Amino acid sequence: xxxxxxxxxxxxxxxxVVVLIFGFFAFNAQINMDNRGIEFGFGFLTQESSFDVQxxxxxxxxxxxxxxxxxxxxxxxxxxxxxxxIISTILGVIxxxxxLSPNYLIERTAAVYVxxxxxxxxxxxxFFWYFAALRALPLPQDSEPILGFSYLTIKxxxxxxxxxxxxxIFFYSIIAAIISIVVIKNYAKKLQENQGKQLPVFSISxxxxxxxxxxxxLTGGVSLDFEIPVLKQLSTTGFIYEGGLSxxxxxxxxxxxxSLYTATFIAECVxxxxxxxxxxxxxxxxxxxxxxxxxxxxxxxxxALRIIIPPTTNQYLNLTKNSSLAxxxxxxxxxxxxxxxxxxxxxxxxEIVSITMLTYLSISLxxxxxxxxxxxxxxxxxx
Amino acid sequence: xxxxxxxxxxxENITTYLYCGLFLLFIALFxxxxxxxxxxxxxxxxxxxxxxxxxxxxxxxxFHLIRIEFSGIKNLxxxxxxxxxxxxxxxxxxxxxxxxxxxxxxxxxxxIIDANIAxxxxxxxxxxxxxxxxxxxxxxxxxxxxxxxxxxxxxNISFILLISLAFVGLIPSEKIRKFLxxxxxxxYPIIAFILIYYLISGGSLGLEWVETGAWGGLSxxxxxxxxxxxxxxxxxxxxxxxxxxxxxxxxxxxxxxxEFWRGVPLITVLFMSSVMFPMFLPEDFFMDKLxxxxxxxxxxxxxxxxxxxxxxLQALPRGQYDAAKSLGxxxxxxxxxxxxPQALKLVIPGIAxxxxxxxxxxxxxxxxxLLEIVGMLNLAKTNPKWLGxxxxxxxxxxxxxxxxxxxxxxYSQNLELKYKTER
Numbered sequence: 001x002x003x004x005x006x007x008x009x010x011x012x013x014x015x016x017v018v019v020l021i022f023g024f025f026a027f028n029a030q031i032n033m034d035n036r037g038i039e040f041g042f043g044f045l046t047q048e049s050s051f052d053v054q055x056x057x058x059x060x061x062x063x064x065x066x067x068x069x070x071x072x073x074x075x076x077x078x079x080x081x082x083x084x085x086i087i088s089t090i091l092g093v094i095x096x097x098x099x100l101s102p103n104y105l106i107e108r109t110a111a112v113y114v115x116x117x118x119x120x121x122x123x124x125x126x127f128f129w130y131f132a133a134l135r136a137l138p139l140p141q142d143s144e145p146i147l148g149f150s151y152l153t154i155k156x157x158x159x160x161x162x163x164x165x166x167x168x169i170f171f172y173s174i175i176a177a178i179i180s181i182v183v184i185k186n187y188a189k190k191l192q193e194n195q196g197k198q199l200p201v202f203s204i205s206x207x208x209x210x211x212x213x214x215x216x217x218l219t220g221g222v223s224l225d226f227e228i229p230v231l232k233q234l235s236t237t238g239f240i241y242e243g244g245l246s247x248x249x250x251x252x253x254x255x256x257x258x259s260l261y262t263a264t265f266i267a268e269c270v271x272x273x274x275x276x277x278x279x280x281x282x283x284x285x286x287x288x289x290x291x292x293x294x295x296x297x298x299x300x301x302x303x304a305l306r307i308i309i310p311p312t313t314n315q316y317l318n319l320t321k322n323s324s325l326a327x328x329x330x331x332x333x334x335x336x337x338x339x340x341x342x343x344x345x346x347x348x349x350x351e352i353v354s355i356t357m358l359t360y361l362s363i364s365l366x367x368x369x370x371x372x373x374x375x376x377x378x379x380x381x382x383x
Numbered sequence: 384x385x386x387x388x389x390x391x392x393x394x395e396n397i398t399t400y401l402y403c404g405l406f407l408l409f410i411a412l413f414x415x416x417x418x419x420x421x422x423x424x425x426x427x428x429x430x431x432x433x434x435x436x437x438x439x440x441x442x443x444x445x446f447h448l449i450r451i452e453f454s455g456i457k458n459l460x461x462x463x464x465x466x467x468x469x470x471x472x473x474x475x476x477x478x479x480x481x482x483x484x485x486x487x488x489x490x491x492x493x494x495i496i497d498a499n500i501a502x503x504x505x506x507x508x509x510x511x512x513x514x515x516x517x518x519x520x521x522x523x524x525x526x527x528x529x530x531x532x533x534x535x536x537x538x539n540i541s542f543i544l545l546i547s548l549a550f551v552g553l554i555p556s557e558k559i560r561k562f563l564x565x566x567x568x569x570x571y572p573i574i575a576f577i578l579i580y581y582l583i584s585g586g587s588l589g590l591e592w593v594e595t596g597a598w599g600g601l602s603x604x605x606x607x608x609x610x611x612x613x614x615x616x617x618x619x620x621x622x623x624x625x626x627x628x629x630x631x632x633x634x635x636x637x638x639x640x641x642e643f644w645r646g647v648p649l650i651t652v653l654f655m656s657s658v659m660f661p662m663f664l665p666e667d668f669f670m671d672k673l674x675x676x677x678x679x680x681x682x683x684x685x686x687x688x689x690x691x692x693x694x695x696l697q698a699l700p701r702g703q704y705d706a707a708k709s710l711g712x713x714x715x716x717x718x719x720x721x722x723x724p725q726a727l728k729l730v731i732p733g734i735a736x737x738x739x740x741x742x743x744x745x746x747x748x749x750x751x752x753l754l755e756i757v758g759m760l761n762l763a764k765t766n767p768k769w770l771g772x773x774x775x776x777x778x779x780x781x782x783x784x785x786x787x788x789x790x791x792x793x794y795s796q797n798l799e800l801k802y803k804t805e806r
Binding site for chain 2: 007010011012014015018024025028029031032033035101102103104105106109115116119120121122123124125127128131132133135136321322324325327328335339343349350353354356357360361364365
């Protein structure tokens with residue numbers, strides 16, 4: 001009896017405390033909302049938002065609903081996260097390998113970069129790029145073309161945009177190429193297991209990826225045009241570029257700061273992963289006659305990736321969450337558009353903040369579920 | 384005289400190779416230094432791209448010629464082993480050296496040579512470099528925020544007292560040593576709170592009341608980080624224990640709590656504390672926004688601390704639990720005397736990282752209108768009398784944060800060494 005009580009009483013007490021706290025909050029929220037005449041509910045999402053967003057990936061203006069504004073913010077957040085993840089991965093892997101370089105100067109340079117950028121607050125870095133570095137860029141009329149067709153000005157980066165025809169066929173061809181690569185890879189694996197023959201899978205894959213989309217240009221009616229930005233005078237002193245793709249300076253500053261910051265952490269993950277593989281593995285692989293390339297591909301990388309990937313995914317999550325700092329430089333991400341402007345207009349603090357938090361929470365949880373599944377898949381299978 | 388083979392330098396004609404190689408290297412460096420410091424391009428008679436690449440080519444050949452294994456010259460071997468192992472490495476080495484040389488004049492002139500620090504208005508800044516006058520004039524604001532000038536002694540005294548009280552642990556007396564943990568975990572935070580409440584905030588004992596909205600600058604960074612550090616650690620410890628508890632209710636509540644805070648960005652947490660949290664409190668109940676912010680950041684970081692500590696708990700072998708139980712220890716006794724001391728020792732680096740993240744996150748409190756040092760910089764930047772000095776401000780703040788964070792990470796490495804016990 002005593003033994004059971006020992007287990008039940010602490011649980012009951014914890015539960016009671018949690019329920020009491022939540023009940024207290026809910027009770028107060030009810031009273032406060034009654035006093036202010038607000039009804040709890042999500043009906044406001046369908047109302048007209050009547051505010052504009054500077055930068056949007058989908059069609060949006062003030063006549064659209066709040067739900068649409070939420071979508072605009074979410075897409076902008078995902079855009080920053082996506083670009084940031086790609087750049088920081090590339091940079092992080094390079095720096096991580098550089099930190100293991102036998103070359104003293106390279107190792108030191110990488111170390112200085114890592115030590116500096118990870119020890120300065122991200123918000124400060126975003127401010128630095130946005131308010132100090134990018135403000136030093138030339139005005140549109142004074143800017144020099146980069147590579148002949150892009151313009152980096154104080155108002156953002158202007159590059160030619162692609163004008164596609166029959167883009168869907170092009171996409172289908174890429175998908176077809178990927179599927180055939182998977183098939184060929186499986187076939188090559190079987191071939192090697194059964195007959196010991198090796199197919200040059202890598203060159204075949206590259207060939208397929210280039211040839212199939214190329215064929216669509218020749219036969220499928222796919223065509224590609226460029227729209228080049230052109231300088232246009234608005235008034236005596238005001239110039240802008242028209243046409244092409246324009247990337248706002250907020251986006252540049254944000255992705256730059258996020259990538260440079262997160263890359264330092266990814267670099268450390270990569271370094272730890274490669275250092276975590278014992279020298280004996282390499283020597284054992286060499287002693288059974290594998291070439292250096294095969295050692296890297298078949299022995300070192302699979303093991304190093306097992307160490308590298310979980311903390312790196314964590315960094316991707318951090319990057320996505322950190323992209324909410326966009327609000328500080330007025331890049332219209334989820335926090336600024338929805339938890340900022342929309343909240344200010346509707347005054348629905350509880351609903352809007354909960355939606356925003358739940359959105360981030362579901363992004364995080366889905367990525368961690370994916371990561372757990374992957375972890376289980378690559379974990380060492382012990383007998 | 385042996386035949387010279389410039390494609391494959393060997394030890395036989397080492398002096399010839401060395402002279403040739405060093406000469407080429409010297410030319411390459413000389414060219415870069417001249418063009419960087421004196422703006423003279425000695426190869427200007429060549430086409431632009433060749434003149435640009437020439438030092439790199441010369442340097443690479445030079446490095447190639449002096450790449451002689453086991454030359455018997457100590458310094459040369461050291462050089463070859465460290466920065467000149469292959470052609471690719473040599474090129475990278477050269478690029479880094481050239482980049483450093485190119486960067487020196489600009490950096491020096493911006494930071495020191497063309498910079499101004501005299502005077503006390505914007506007009507005193509005539510040079511093309513940094514305007515440190517701006518930092519000098521605003522330094523007071525960057526450190527104390529909007530805290531009234533004549534009352535700043537109160538902040539100074541509190542901080543001096545707190546810092547000196549932190550060194551009590553260095554007293555080697557055995558008598559005091561016994562109470563050290565108690566002192567740091569309970570007494571010290573209480574003293575800190577009393578000091579900040581009565582001395583910095585004021586409002587009683589004849590001291591003028593200063594509202595928290597006026598606090599700011601670096602001192603606010605320290606206050607927020609300090610209290611969050613103190614609060615998040617015990618909360619995180621309980622959450623970690625809760626997550627490993629055998630009681631399902633406790634475990635699931637802990638998991639839910641931890642995953643919730645870890646899944647949302649801090650900025651939304653601060654939004655919640657500023658716009659949503661007041662709705663959850665009784666109407667006539669007022670909670671200062673600084674207190675709300677400290678609670679929000681503490682809960683947020685506690686979830687991260689909990690995960691770090693859980694890692695330490697999981698790393699302990701089962702034998703430790705079994706041994707403690709076999710001695711007849713209960714749950715709390717076992718954890719306080721056996722498990723936690725070992726687990727915490729293991730996770731010092733992780734906890735230090737979390738604390739670093741906390742300090743780096745403090746600028747975010749601008750969301751609720753509290754201006755610590757980065758916030759003060761942004762305020763100063765928009766002052767009409769001092770427009771256009773964003774760069775100086777950010778560089779200044781970056782250096783300060785870097786020093787704080789770097790010192791913390793060094794200190795944690797020291798702690799790690801100090802408490803490292805061989806198993």
